[in-house]
Amino acid sequence: MALDGIVIAALVQELRRTLLGGHIQKIAMPENNELLLTIKNNASQHRLLISCEAALPLLYLQRENKPSPLTAPGFAMLLRKHIGSGKITAIEQLGLERIVRIETTQFNELGDIAPRALYVELMGKYSNIIFTDESNVILDSMRRVPASVSSLREVLPGRPYFVPEKLQKTNPLSLTEETFAAALAAESGLPLDRALSAAFSGISSLAAQDILYRTSIDPRAGFSDLRPEETVRLFATFESVIEKVRNGQFSPVMYVRDELPVEFAALPLAMLEAEGLSLRAYDSMSELLYSYYSLRAKSARMRQKSADLRRLVQNHLERSQRKRILQEKQLADSQKKEKYRVYGDLLNTYAFQVPPGADSFVAENFYDDNKPLRIPLDKNLTPAENAKKYFDRYAKLKRTELAVDQELEKTVQEEAHLSSVLTALELATEESDLAEIREELAAFQYVKRQRSPKGKRPQKIQSHPLHFRSSDGFDIYVGKNNFQNEELTFKVASGSDWWFHAKGMPGSHVIVKANGQELPDRCFEEAAALAAYYSKGRDQDKVEIDYLQRRNVKKVNGAPPGFVIYHSNWSMMAKPRAEI
Structure with missing residues (x-):
């Protein structure tokens, strides 16, 4: 704004x-x-x-x-x-x-x-x-x-x-009901929200929309569409806002969604409060503006600093997805191998019945209730040579299936890893978070590790998971990348602590330190809301969250950091929320 x-x-x-x-x-x-x-x-x-x-x-x-x-x-x-x-x-x-x-x-x-x-x-x-x-x-x-x-x-x-003069509009500080109506009538070709901001100085589109919201008038309507009583009601609402401006009764507020500033105003906006945005009140307009633009600038700066990494990870992810599609096609093709083995067996069994120079042969398939099966033949080869050709094709497809199956497993794991890194880049709030993600990418040879100047030790990365306190006083930790997820789950958490994660998508490991106590339902809900927000599904209305005690979470051998398996879990739906 x-x-x-x-x-x-x-x-x-x-x-x-x-x-x-x-x-x-x-x-x-x-x-x-x-x-x-x-x-x-x-x-x-x-x-x-x-x-x-x-x-x-x-x-x-x-x-x-x-x-x-x-x-x-x-x-x-x-x-x-x-x-x-x-x-x-x-x-x-x-x-x-x-x-x-x-x-x-x-x-x-x-x-x-x-x-x-x-x-x-x-x-x-x-x-x-x-x-x-x-x-x-x-x-x-x-x-x-x-x-x-x-x-x-x-x-x-x-x-x-x-x-x-063209920049000067009607001064709303000195209005009567008649001059108000006349100014709006001059802009009758515009929808009311645009007409209010076009007719009166200092009234932004957002302020105009809020005035109309308070008056329960459709902002898309024109001034000529208003009934007389609606015009009176609109002027009364407009005048109540301007009266606060005349008297200096300001209440600076900033509206926030998911920890990111959305709008600010000198007077509360009922329209945005109805949308469920969080409100932060400030003592002065300067404090509000400084906070608003600092937060916006920090968010923009982090996106700018992470742009190269996001582009690199996205390129690797797209390459991995193309490779997976090709491998899945190869694996599907290899499923034809059994057909060639049956062809070879039937040809060896019925070779004496195959006429010389035939380009096909119908045999009783003893693998399928003796149903007739037509077998294509190379007429330049003997039945035994045709059978050998089919057995060779069967053996090749079997080797292909085994090799592709192993490679496909690696590709799927790589795709999941890169998707988790992309999510971690979205969650990064500090430069140290980006440095830790870069270190992870270097460990898996996606980027070259940055060398320290000669004679200097490599600088230790200081990045920490997010820490929250539940309404009931329990500590909740949220990992912002795979290294932090690994450390939280297998070093910070004890067996009786509770572990939360978005189901079937990349996201943070969320740990609730139980300290040997039984968690209240509200704590489960708050931890699940954090797990939903700090995941790939943060923009969804609801996200399914798996939760279980940490002792039932196992590390996958040879998998990237933060990749785990579990079976005995509960699930719940949670609305993503960035704070408790």
């Missing part, structure tokens, strides 16, 4: 409370299109991150500093000259637009107070940071926009700053 006007309003309230009256101590540009202001206020230091990156415009307070380039860009140098020690005198939002104005004052070379302003525009691909003087004339901007790029507005030094 992009930052909408309501989120910006919550941020402005927080920035006023935290930064108003503070002095700018440091100005840096850690990244292209990114500005980091260090501000001291009330004996505390704050860092304001502003990004006008088209894909990810941002504005929030963060604790961590970021390294800056050795040579500061020109825009940073200009800001240092004009507001390097300036005092923040005003922070305001333009209506409910996604535009924040930060005003500063500083003494110029003549000793006069020189007001300056930073306009932070957080509007997707049009995002920008624009620096103006006291007359609202642009001194410079993070991204210069000439007339050849935009016909709405030039953003160049010396041009006046203004918001183009």
